[in-house]
Amino acid sequence: QKEVEQDPGPLSVPEGAIVSLNCTYSNSAFQYFMWYRQYSRKGPELLMYTYSSGNKEDGRFTAQVDKSSKYISLFIRDSQPSDSATYLCAPGGNNRLAFGKGNQVVVIP
Amino acid sequence: GAVVSQHPSRVICKSGTSVKIECRSLDFQATTMFWYRQFPKQSLMLMATSNEGSKATYEQGVEKDKFLINHASLTLSTLTVTSAHPEDSSFYICTLDRPSTDTQYFGPGTRLTVL
Numbered sequence: 001q002k003e004v005e006q007d008p009g010p011l012s013v014p015e016g017a018i019v020s021l022n023c024t025y026s027n028s029a030f031q032y033f034m035w036y037r038q039y040s041r042k043g044p045e046l047l048m049y050t051y052s053s054g055n056k057e058d059g060r061f062t063a064q065v066d067k068s069s070k071y072i073s074l075f076i077r078d079s080q081p082s083d084s085a086t087y088l089c090a091p092g093g094n095n096r097l098a099f100g101k102g103n104q105v106v107v108i109p
Numbered sequence: 110g111a112v113v114s115q116h117p118s119r120v121i122c123k124s125g126t127s128v129k130i131e132c133r134s135l136d137f138q139a140t141t142m143f144w145y146r147q148f149p150k151q152s153l154m155l156m157a158t159s160n161e162g163s164k165a166t167y168e169q170g171v172e173k174d175k176f177l178i179n180h181a182s183l184t185l186s187t188l189t190v191t192s193a194h195p196e197d198s199s200f201y202i203c204t205l206d207r208p209s210t211d212t213q214y215f216g217p218g219t220r221l222t223v224l
Contacts, residue, residue, distance in 0.1 A: 102152065
């Protein structure tokens, strides 16, 4: 079983829609949870991080973690064409991150 | 602003040559840097952990004699791909931890193409 499972997509949505992305992980030792956004041919950039189960909101982005089911989600409200990118979930612990394959998102104007 | 820089951003080389990639911390001193490799439509794979003033720690399956890492200062780590082959063509990304946090910041990446 892979440490992190993430459906690569692509996921196409119309502008203004809510984007829902998720990952599952297998290692119960993971203590913190990151989401990175990666534009084509660029390095990933940190989007959000959280340490505990529950929701964390930052503008149009909401990260959700359920440690009991090892399930991580990212929601993007009022999606914009500029949100078109690949989104990588990255649970981590002990100074190590594990990455999903990334979800490709396309927001259609 | 950018926290991590990488140079070069893109390099094309002939098979058998060596290529050096630099990773610089712009915002703070980094005792530890990480090197990742990302193939198209694949996840980032950790290659090695670069420790300032000591030998790098390589992940299983990564050849330390092929991927030479030098972390000579608190702001610079270099990855040298020796005797590069076409299968080494990939996107190489360095990251570093912000001190006292669990946050990793990524460099912009270096795209290596070996002909």
